[in-house]
Amino acid sequence: MRIAVDAMGGDFAPKSVVEGVKRASKEFKDIEFQLYGDKNQIEELISESNNVKIFHTTELIDMNDEPVKAIRRKKDSSLVRAAQAVKDGEADALFSCGNTGALLASGLLIVGRIKGVARPGLLSTLPVLSDNGGAFNLLDSGANADNKADQLYQYALLGKYYAQSVRGIENPRIGLLNNGTEPHKGSKLTLEAHQLIAADESINFVGNVESKDLLNGVCDVVVADGFTGNAVLKAIEGTAKTAMGLLKSTVKNSGIRGILGGLLLKPSLKKMASKMSAAQYGGAVLLGTKSPVVKAHGASDSETIYYTIKQIHEMLETDMIGKFTKSIQSESKSNKE
Structure with a gap:
């Protein structure tokens, strides 16, 4: 299981995000944590290990950015890079505490919705x-x-x-x-x-x-x-x-x-x-996308980050998205028949 984490999103990022990841990484050895953000800031809080990888980014989408414009213009932002990793199959889920509108737009425009799901x-x-x-x-x-x-x-x-x-x-x-x-x-x-x-x-x-x-x-x-x-x-x-x-x-x-x-x-x-x-x-989970897209509150502390990762782990472990996708496809096929 691989979770792409927007390490720079949120009011207390990257500190609270990284602290939550550190706690989760000790418990969930079957998860590879991909932290996207300023490498220098992240490395002051955590070093790369067997299940933690750091991907340096040069841009940041903040709370004042217009969501769609931001994800189209800031291609090297921590959020867009994390979303792109999910789209490319390099990660299995996207997690951020940042701009809600930008995360929703990333989920819809980059990760993509399940065929058959209207909204x-x-x-x-x-x-x-x-x-x-x-x-x-x-x-x-x-x-x-x-x-x-x-x-x-x-x-x-x-x-x-x-x-x-x-x-x-x-x-x-x-x-x-x-x-x-x-x-x-x-x-x-x-x-x-x-x-x-x-x-x-x-x-x-x-x-x-x-x-x-x-x-x-x-x-x-x-x-x-x-x-x-x-x-x-x-x-x-x-x-x-x-x-x-x-x-x-x-x-x-x-x-x-x-x-x-x-x-x-x-x-x-x-x-x-x-x-x-x-x-x-x-x-909060954006349900209906091809992979889990999860948003925690901007003011989330490390405990909330930990529980959100636990939540994503359960979604991936039970293949919730896969089960729903099969159900939608089966329903669509029966409707055609």
């Missing part, structure tokens, strides 16, 4: 806050502003394969994000998508789900158009951050009794914060 979607993994814990996948969480019903149906299939291969859920529950649980509710898009998903007996479709129930574990995979999915993702992230900040502020401003109570509750509060953190679930 690859971005899959994010979020924690379930029930007593039993767990997580759910949200797809599309922001790759496309507009979608058609058949694309949402493909997201249901992609989400099913991801949950089975990476999360080990044998028969994942698939839900369609809507403004009500009744089958007759929703927009023209969700009504059409509901019919398509429900008609596929291979999908464990639980019907429409509402955003208020997502954190309670109502399903394993939530299907949505990219605009709505991204809005829900940011609302959940913002609410979690605000809730933790409000809790800390309340404890600090509650006088000596509040502070003492906070100290007694500190272990429980840490456990709560850990449950609300998405770091252990890895990055």
Whole structure:
């Protein structure tokens, strides 16, 4: 297994990226880590070894670059070189914490989409806050502003394969994000998508789900158009951050009794914060491309980098992309017949 890593992407690159790779390289001996970026900076943090190789690049795509223009003009950037390695068969997956738009464009224009997939979607993994814990996948969480019903149906299939291969859920529950649980509710898009998903007996479709129930574990995979999915993702992230900040502020401003109570509750509060953190679930995956393309948050620390690599390892080890490609090709063949 070979992972092409954009070592220069992210707010704390290359330090946090390399530190995460160092930890992962000790555990995953079956992975060859290809680090693309400024060789001098990278070598100060890690040296080449049996499973770590460094590829020097001279350009960098930053957060202010226009995505498509950047990948076309900055051919020697760490992101483009890493994506090109995947396209050329020199690497099996692409990973970056950099410019999201540029990574998505690299995935579509350089790595390429699977034949039969209309629009690859971005899959994010979020924690379930029930007593039993767990997580759910949200797809599309922001790759496309507009979608058609058949694309949402493909997201249901992609989400099913991801949950089975990476999360080990044998028969994942698939839900369609809507403004009500009744089958007759929703927009023209969700009504059409509901019919398509429900008609596929291979999908464990639980019907429409509402955003208020997502954190309670109502399903394993939530299907949505990219605009709505991204809005829900940011609302959940913002609410979690605000809730933790409000809790800390309340404890600090509650006088000596509040502070003492906070100290007694500190272990429980840490456990709560850990449950609300998405770091252990890895990055967002652009599903529908010929090889795994994975994006971690720009502010990711070394722990998030490590878990994202673990996530990519599971995708490669279970051949998730290969299984879905065969399924799409088989479906396309049967439709022609």
